[in-house]
Structures are given as structure tokens and as C-alpha cells.
Amino acid sequence: MSNKVFLIQREALAPGQVCKVETSGCPLAVYNIDGEYFATSDVCTHATASLSEGEIVDVDLIACPVHDGQFHIPTGQAVGFPCTVDLRTYKVIVEADQIYADLDEESEAASSAI
Numbered sequence: 001m002s003n004k005v006f007l008i009q010r011e012a013l014a015p016g017q018v019c020k021v022e023t024s025g026c027p028l029a030v031y032n033i034d035g036e037y038f039a040t041s042d043v044c045t046h047a048t049a050s051l052s053e054g055e056i057v058d059v060d061l062i063a064c065p066v067h068d069g070q071f072h073i074p075t076g077q078a079v080g081f082p083c084t085v086d087l088r089t090y091k092v093i094v095e096a097d098q099i100y101a102d103l104d105e106e107s108e109a110a111s112s113a114i
């Protein structure tokens with residue numbers, strides 16, 4: 001079963017950028033890493049910070065704007081103190097110029113890392 005929701009137009013998110021998208025009460029952070037798109041929960045697992053207000057560092061890590069904890073974007077793994085709980089990831093679907101997420105599926109990187 002798929003729970004596919006529209007996120008953003010492809011050209012609206014340049015490489016190296018992250019933005020917040022509200023999807024039926026579930027805020028997501030959507031990332032463009034060198035032309036590849038990823039989606040995670042927007043809420044930091046350490047507290048309630050919005051990760052889309054943070055910064056992408058070291059190519060594929062998101063740094064939280066509040067305490068600078070870090071997560072690996074493709075897998076959602078917590079990789080920087082004080083974050084210890086992994087981030088929920090979502091499967092991203094690219095169709096023509098539109099980016100979607102399947103809210104019922106983890107990212108492929110997270111699924112294969114388990």
C-alpha cells in the first residue's frame with residue numbers, strides 16, 4: 001500500500017538546499033543533495049527543533065539549528081551529539097518535475113541499512 005503525497009516542484013529546491021513541507025499534519029524536511037532528493041521528519045529527535053532551519057554539512061548531514069546535533073540524511077541515522085535517536089526517513093519518488101514521498105515507506109538507504 002502506498003501513501004504518496006506531493007512535496008515540491010523539482011526546480012524549487014536547488015542542490016545543497018533543504019526546505020520544510022507540511023503533509024497532512026506531518027512536517028517533512030526535503031533535501032536536494034547533488035540532484036538526489038531525500039525526505040525525513042522535520043522534527044529533531046533530541047527536542048522539537050525544525051531541521052529544515054538547519055544546515056546541510058559534509059555533503060549529506062543535516063545539522064540541527066538548536067544544539068548542532070547531526071543526522072545522516074539518506075539513512076536518518078543520528079551521527080552527532082546530542083542526538084542519539086535516528087530520524088524517520090521517507091521514500092522519495094521523482095516523477096517528471098515533481099517530487100513525492102511515500103509516507104508509509106522508509107528511504108531506500110534506511111531500508112537497506114537495517
Ligand code: FES
Pocket residue numbers: 044045046047048049064065066067068069070081082083
Ligand atoms: S534540538 Fe536538535 S540537537 Fe537539540
